[in-house]
Amino acid sequence: MSLVHINILMAFTMSLTGLLMYRSHLMSALLCLEGMVLSLFILATLTILNSHFTLANMMPIILLVFAACEAAIGLALLIMISNTYGTDYVQNLNLLQC
Amino acid sequence: MNPFISIMLLSTLVLSTMIVTISSHWLFAWIGLEMNMMAIIPIMMKKPTPRATEASTKYFLTQATASALLMLAIIINLMYSSQWTIMKLFNPTASILMTMALAIKLGLAPFHFWVPEVTQGIPLTTGLILLTWQKLAPISILYQISPSINLHLMITMSFLSILIGGWGGLNQTQLRKIMAYSSIAHMGWMTTILLYNPSLTMLNLLIYIIMTFTMFTLLAQNSTTTTLLLSQTWNTMPIMTTFTMLTLLSMGGLPPLTGFMPKWMIIQELTKNESLLLPTLMAITALLNLYFYMRLAYSTALTLFPSTNNMKMKWQFYPTKQMTLLPTAIVLSTMLLPLTPMFFILL
Numbered sequence: 001m002s003l004v005h006i007n008i009l010m011a012f013t014m015s016l017t018g019l020l021m022y023r024s025h026l027m028s029a030l031l032c033l034e035g036m037v038l039s040l041f042i043l044a045t046l047t048i049l050n051s052h053f054t055l056a057n058m059m060p061i062i063l064l065v066f067a068a069c070e071a072a073i074g075l076a077l078l079i080m081i082s083n084t085y086g087t088d089y090v091q092n093l094n095l096l097q098c
Numbered sequence: 099m100n101p102f103i104s105i106m107l108l109s110t111l112v113l114s115t116m117i118v119t120i121s122s123h124w125l126f127a128w129i130g131l132e133m134n135m136m137a138i139i140p141i142m143m144k145k146p147t148p149r150a151t152e153a154s155t156k157y158f159l160t161q162a163t164a165s166a167l168l169m170l171a172i173i174i175n176l177m178y179s180s181q182w183t184i185m186k187l188f189n190p191t192a193s194i195l196m197t198m199a200l201a202i203k204l205g206l207a208p209f210h211f212w213v214p215e216v217t218q219g220i221p222l223t224t225g226l227i228l229l230t231w232q233k234l235a236p237i238s239i240l241y242q243i244s245p246s247i248n249l250h251l252m253i254t255m256s257f258l259s260i261l262i263g264g265w266g267g268l269n270q271t272q273l274r275k276i277m278a279y280s281s282i283a284h285m286g287w288m289t290t291i292l293l294y295n296p297s298l299t300m301l302n303l304l305i306y307i308i309m310t311f312t313m314f315t316l317l318a319q320n321s322t323t324t325t326l327l328l329s330q331t332w333n334t335m336p337i338m339t340t341f342t343m344l345t346l347l348s349m350g351g352l353p354p355l356t357g358f359m360p361k362w363m364i365i366q367e368l369t370k371n372e373s374l375l376l377p378t379l380m381a382i383t384a385l386l387n388l389y390f391y392m393r394l395a396y397s398t399a400l401t402l403f404p405s406t407n408n409m410k411m412k413w414q415f416y417p418t419k420q421m422t423l424l425p426t427a428i429v430l431s432t433m434l435l436p437l438t439p440m441f442f443i444l445l
Contacts, residue, residue, distance in 0.1 A: 026155070
């Protein structure tokens with residue numbers, strides 16, 4: 001696996017760690033989710049361009065479309081939370097504790 | 099909800115699972131899973147209470163993470179095999195990542211923390227969809243990649259699920275959380291046998307879906323969500339106590355009832371493959387599940403729960419709620435054991 005691929009995989013891992021370990025704002029989780037999908041986009045584009053797999057040239061764009069839809073849902077849920085509590089702090093999401 | 103929107107969401111939900119099960123291209127399967135998540139979140143937010151919002155947010159975050167991990171596994175598989183067909187994976191890293199991503203989607207331990215909380219925050223019928231229909235798509239992908247899954251990872255996750263499903267449900271009085279922990283334990287049983295005989299995973303999934311559908315439909319009749327409300331069923335609909343007890347015992351895996359069939363088959367397959375300690379521990383840990391089912395059956399059907407005298411004299415009305423398929427489901431979830439050879443041949 002070449003250095004470029006390792007670089008992009010590091011970017012994905014950083015975003016994943018950021019998603020799993022955010023401190024107070026829900027927004028940072030959504031941003032890290034976008035970061036993960038962006039690094040996947042770059043990785044997919046590199047792999048497909050490198051192997052001249054022309055038939056799969058559309059795949060990163062389709063990936064981006066679905067990632068954008070997901071981001072829209074995430075933001076809609078963030079707004080619902082913000083309607084109830086005023087902020088997007090995650091310590092507010094404690095109604096359903098075991 | 100507006101009937102047009104409701105039809106659109108339900109049809110997208112059905113279509114997305116069908117897309118995942120029939121596709122042979124990895125991108126198409128991933129698109130199906132995304133559509134699945136996008137369709138069920140508005141269904142969960144039918145009544146936008148704070149609990150439903152919180153449940154939807156937790157569901158969204160876990161499923162979106164799992165989707166991104168799944169896509170990473172797909173792209174690593176692409177790097178090492180340069181093809182998009184859904185078959186066994188060609189790289190151990192991709193295999194481990196994909197197994198973990200699908201485990202997050204299913205709610206296997208150690209990624210089970212979202213299941214009780216999300217099931218608790220949504221209405222009963224939506225909880226039914228969450229615990230039965232949403233399991234079909236990830237398990238169909240696991241079935242197709244089963245030759246390349248790492249054995250140690252899978253057995254660890256499934257045994258941990260059985261343990262956590264058993265112990266976690268012991269301290270609950272909310273019925274939706276009990277059903278969630280029961281789902282975690284059953285997922286554990288299903289994924290144990292995936293690497294030895296995937297047809298038994300499908301059998302277990304089918305029987306589990308029938309039993310969970312029966313249980314949720316029984317609960318939705320009276321809109322009972324706690325043990326306390328369930329224990330007053332003798333007053334409103336006495337026949338439901340018998341059905342509830344039989345279904346609960348079937349879910350616990352007791353012999354003359356249907357729920358025994360998948361457990362028996364799984365233990366038999368595991369012993370055929372010379373692993374003896376694992377099925378012993380699994381069978382013993384299934385007793386934990388049976389304990390909290392028995393506790394519910396006891397307080398529902400076998401004793402009169404302490405209540406005020408007013409509550410003992412309810413006027414029994416004819417039920418107005420539609421009991422979709424309830425008699426069929428009850429018969430299927432309690433009397434299918436003699437038909438075991440049929441299932442062996444079918445699958």
